[in-house]
Amino acid sequence: MPSQREIRRRIGSVKNIRQITRAMQFVAASKLKRAQDATLASRPYGHSIDEVIADLASVLGEEGHPLLRTPESGAPRTIVLFTTDRGLAGALNSNLIRFALKELETAGAGSTIITIGKKGRDALARGGYEISAAFPGYGDKPAFGDVTALVSLLVGDFLSGRSAGVTLIHPAFISTLTQRPEAVQLLPIKASADTAGIPGNQFLFEPDPAAVLEALLPRYVATRIFQGVLETTACEQSSRERNRSKGRSRRNRSFDYGASR
Amino acid sequence: MPFTLEIVTPERLAWKGEASALVLPTIDGEVGILPKHEPYVTVLGAGEGRITALDGSIEYIAIIGGFVQVRPDRVVVLAESADLSGELDTAAIEKAKSAAEAAISGAGTQDPASLATARASLSRALLHLRVAERRRKR
Numbered sequence: 194m195p196s197q198r199e200i201r202r203r204i205g206s207v208k209n210i211r212q213i214t215r216a217m218q219f220v221a222a223s224k225l226k227r228a229q230d231a232t233l234a235s236r237p238y239g240h241s242i243d244e245v246i247a248d249l250a251s252v253l254g255e256e257g258h259p260l261l262r263t264p265e266s267g268a269p270r271t272i273v274l275f276t277t278d279r280g281l282a283g284a285l286n287s288n289l290i291r292f293a294l295k296e297l298e299t300a301g302a303g304s305t306i307i308t309i310g311k312k313g314r315d316a317l318a319r320g321g322y323e324i325s326a327a328f329p330g331y332g333d334k335p336a337f338g339d340v341t342a343l344v345s346l347l348v349g350d351f352l353s354g355r356s357a358g359v360t361l362i363h364p365a366f367i368s369t370l371t372q373r374p375e376a377v378q379l380l381p382i383k384a385s386a387d388t389a390g391i392p393g394n395q396f397l398f399e400p401d402p403a404a405v406l407e408a409l410l411p412r413y414v415a416t417r418i419f420q421g422v423l424e425t426t427a428c429e430q431s432s433r434e435r436n437r438s439k440g441r442s443r444r445n446r447s448f449d450y451g452a453s454r
Numbered sequence: 455m456p457f458t459l460e461i462v463t464p465e466r467l468a469w470k471g472e473a474s475a476l477v478l479p480t481i482d483g484e485v486g487i488l489p490k491h492e493p494y495v496t497v498l499g500a501g502e503g504r505i506t507a508l509d510g511s512i513e514y515i516a517i518i519g520g521f522v523q524v525r526p527d528r529v530v531v532l533a534e535s536a537d538l539s540g541e542l543d544t545a546a547i548e549k550a551k552s553a554a555e556a557a558i559s560g561a562g563t564q565d566p567a568s569l570a571t572a573r574a575s576l577s578r579a580l581l582h583l584r585v586a587e588r589r590r591k592r
Contacts, residue, residue, distance in 0.1 A: 231465075238462040241530045245495060245523050337464050396523075399496040400482065408497045409521060412534075416464060 214441065221437060224333055225369070225430040231335075232366050232420075232427040239420045246413050248396055249406050250382050258406055259352055263381050268357030269303035271325070271350060272296055273343075273379075273418075275363035275425040276313030278330035283432040285364060285372065286312040292374035293362045297322075301357070309343070309422070333430075335422045337415070344415045351380045363421035364428040369435070372428040379417055382410075455489045456508055458528040461515065461536050468536040469515065475506035476529060478522055487522075487529060494524040498533060500577065502585050514539040516585040518578060535578075542586040551579035 195203075250261050274293040276286045290313060297304055305325035308314040314327040326346060331339050350356045358380055365375040398405045459476060461469040476487040479501025487494075498520045505513040519534035557572035 234466045235464055237460065237467050238464050238532055241460075241462060241523065241532050245521065245532070248495070396493045396495050399480070399494070405495055405497055405521065412520075419464060 211445075214444070218437070218441070221430070221434055225427075225434050228333070228423070228427040228430045229366070229369075232423040235416075235420050235423050239416055242409070242413050242416050246382055246406075246409060249398070249402055249409070252396070252398070252402050253406060258403070258410070260348070260380060260410055261382050268301050269305065269355075270300040270358045270360060271305055271307060271347065271356040272300065273307045273309065273347070273359060273361045273421075274313045274317075275361070275421050276308065276310035276316075276330075277425065277429040278311045278332075279429075280312065281433055281436060282429050283436050285428055285432045286310075286316070289313070289362060289364060289374050290316045292376070294320075294322075296360060296362060296376055300360070305356070307343070307346075310425070331422050331426070333426065335419070335426060337419055340415055340418045340422065343418055344411065347380070347418075348411070348414060361417065361421050363425050366424045366427040366431070369431040372432065377417065377421070379414065382413070457487075457489045457491075459505065459531070460528065461517075461531040461533060463520075463533050463536050468533070469505065469513075469538065472508055473505050473529075474508055474510075475504075477504040478531065479503060479517055480522075485522075487524060491524045491529075493526060495521060497521050498531070500581055502581070502588070503531075503536075514585050514588040516542065516582050518581070537582065537585070539585045539588050542582050544583070544586050547579050547582045547586065550575060551583065554579060 253261060272293055274289065276289055280286075293306065293313070297306060306317060306322060307326045307328070308317060308324055309328045310330040314324060317324055328343055347356075347359050351359060358378065361377040361379050362374060363377075364372045366372055456472040456474045459469065459471060459473040460467065474489065478485050478487070479499045481497050481499040484501070485496065498517060500518040501516075503515040503517045505515060507513060516537045516539070517531070517533045517535070520532045523530045523532070554572045554576035558569065558576065
C-alpha cells in the first residue's frame, strides 16, 4: 500500500509528463506544417515544368534528344525508392517497399533499385535484393541542391544505356490522413497527350526547341526528384503525427484517471 | 485586356495575379509580353523583370534563370529564383556581397569550383541590390 505522499508525487509526475508531451506535440505540429507547406508550394512549379517538357517532347519527337528516346521494352530499368530514415511512421515505409517490389517484378530482368532513406535500404538488404546505390534521407528540411548527385547518376546511367528508364516510387501527400504510394515515370520523358487542347507544336520556342530542351532537362529531372523528397517528408511527418495522436488519446485517458484521484 | 500571370520557383509561388504587361530578362536580351502574345517558350537569363499591374503601377522583380511559357490563357514564369523588390533585404544582400568579394579576392588558394560559386553569388547580390534600389527611387 503506497503512502499518501507517494501517490501525490505520482500524480505530480504524471502531470509533468503531460506537459512535456504537449510541448513535443507543438514541435511536431510545426514540423508537419512546414513539410506540408513546402510540398504544396513546390507543386505549381513541378506542374508547369511537366507541361512545358511534355510540349517540347511532342515537338521534337523521339529523335530530338537522347533523353526522349524510348528503348526496347524488357530492358533493365532503374527504380528509385523514397523512404524515410527513421521509423514510427506507421505503414508508410512498408507500403512503399511492397509497392516498389511489385514494380521491380514487372520491370525487365536486371532492373535495379536505388534507395533514398535508411528504411528502404535496410528492408531490401534484409530481403536479399540488390541495391545499386543507397542515399541517406534528406532530413526534415530538404534543400534543392541536395538532389544533384542523384540527378547526375540517373541521367548518366540512362544516357550510357545502363538503364532503359527511371521510375520514381514515393508516397503522394494527399492529406494528413491519406498518403498513397505512387509510381512516376521520370525517363524517358513522355510526350504530352495534350489534354489542355494546345498542341505543343503551336508554341514558338526561342532560340529553338533543342536549346530550350537542353536548358530545361536537368532542371526537370531535379525538380521531379526534389518533389519526391518533399512529398516523402510531408507524408512521414503526417503519418508519424497520426500515430502520436493515437498514443496521446490513450495516454490522456490514464492522465484523467490519475488526475481525478 | 489583362492576362493572368504566375511567377513560380521550386520553393514557392512568388507572384500571381492579373497584369497588363510584363518584361523579362532572357538569355538573348529582354522580352516584353503584352496580352494576346502568341504561344511562346523561352529560356530566361538573370536580370530585372517588370510587371505592370492593372492600375499602371510597376513592380520590379529580380529573376535568375528558368524559363517562361506564354499560353493563350495565362503566362507562367518558372524561375530558379524570383524576388520582388519589396521582399529584398538590403542589409543581408550587402553582407552576401562582401562575403563573395572576400572569397574572390582570396582566390589564389582556391579551387575553380568555389571561385565560380563566389562569382555567382556576387552577381546575384549585385542584381538583388539593383532591384532593391528600384523600390527606394520610386
